[in-house]
Amino acid sequence: MPARHLIVGGGTAGINAIRTVREEESAKSEIVLVSAERPYSRMVLPYYLDRSIAESHVFTATAAVLAQWEVKTHLGRRATNLDIKSNTCTLDDGTKVEYDDCMIATGSSAARAPVPGADGKGVHSFWTLDEARGVIAQVQPGTHVVMVGAGFISFTILNSILSLGAKLTIVEIAPRILPRMVDDAAAGLVQGWLEKHGVTVRTNTAVTAIEDAKGRKRLRFKSGGDLVADVVIMATGIRTNLEWLKDSGIAIKRGVVVDDHLRSNVPNVYAAGDVAEGKDLITGEAAVHAIEPTAQEHGRIVGANMAGKAVRYRGSLLANIVEVCHLDAASFGAWEDGKAQAVSGLRPDRPAYRKLLFRGDRLTGAIILGPSSDIWTTNDVGMLKGLVQSGVSLGPWKAHLERHPFDIKPAYIAARTTGTLLPETVLGRPSKAPGDSPVAV
């Protein structure tokens, strides 16, 4: 009997796992996909919102592709229970799916701050395709949009909202914006840039109520005047979709605890993406990295392991980038490490900023900010990622970076970063192009 793989969740991790199983297996297995939604990429929803792509562009694996991959699907269904003794997953319509191995990749959902009125009409989240549809219908030129929460979700859709001609106000309970993505100095530069581009930013501002106001919405705050908005977007964080595993026997801390093969405490149950608590490449500690690259790598590693390849995962590198009004801000690795030696360079007028964090003579974290039109901003983004990812010993070049934090390239090249990285692959072999999968088996 062929092996039966069950993939729970049709997001990035799920689709990468399916592709990789088909790439790696030596005998055709049975793959079942359970997904509450049709597979699409959350990363591209902002471009759907600003109408630069059609809705059809967001789908990652269409019905035709899934059929070509010979995947049996339960779309529009949620898993409600996992019985690890009988290897059976129960769905919300009562269907029972038996498996030989299973991957949990149920992702996360938008969480709304517990404020009266936060669930009312005209108050939106922007996380799923359905939620994106709800927002896109409401935003017109002149619409006043208030985003509650100045984190990653807000910043991915900020450009789209502005490009639609809407007026934008961002309110944040913390003293500063982007608290989980960049440090205070970079946050200050981004905030100044936003204000220069007509965005109103209110930090230290706690929403106390969201009320109806003659077809519009009135936001009340702990301090400061009310705001009246046409559209309110609650971007107050995400929570992992793991309630359904509560009594399953799967060990969960901040996420499903996984080993270096991404197996949970139950050997034939894997976890990937936002729900997995795996190794951080830089710190070596357990962490949930709810970011796209981690979901991709996790999915591919699990797919290879399901196909019998026994591939070890080195750990995931925290990496984020946002672009706001043609200003790029990115961070890598342990950029918040208080024990690291930090040097920084600041050019407030451009604005441009680099913060480099060292442990010994290795770069373990970095923050970079600069105009997208500065070509070297994008190149430096990649080189900083490479320095952190490779962990090359900088030797005398550390002193160079300390003196010249904007002059990354000579240090990058001379420290043999390229040569260190070239043999590195996630699956231990060259990657295949998206069009080459599935391969014939």
Add this chain to the structure above:
Amino acid sequence: MATLTQIPTRVLKITPTRCTGCLRCELACSYVQTGEFQPAKSVIRVSPFEGHTSYAPYTCTQCAEGWCMTACPVGAITINAAGAKDVLDDKCVGCKLCTIACPYGTMFYDTSTRKAFKCNLCGGDPACADACPTAAITYEDVATSDWLADFAAERGQRLLTINGGGR
């Protein structure tokens, strides 16, 4: 079912000691890639060493992992007939994930088109190699490699010793 074809192995080999810093590669690259003679739009970049007395071109190695390709959420980066990782413009939405995935700093982003772009080996006839008058850039059937490290370490070391690397 797709059949896998043999992936070509020709790559851009860089011999930095031959580079004169003439920037013809950048002009040729930008012209073929974008239709403009504009080094700012080139995806091969000549870097100065030793206070602008030595130079070396730096570009995508077409690495085995293809970090840009595996990171793209919409499958907009593929492998072209020359074996190069290539951005498909009609699929790229401009999300910049490839720019934080590529650990070599060889992804580029065009702010006017909102698309990522990179070295695609000009589909198998790289303009930079054609344009290079000293054969510092050649298109050869060899394994890709870290062409610049030894050169950069040696040339850089002299400068580091004198003033900590400032140029």
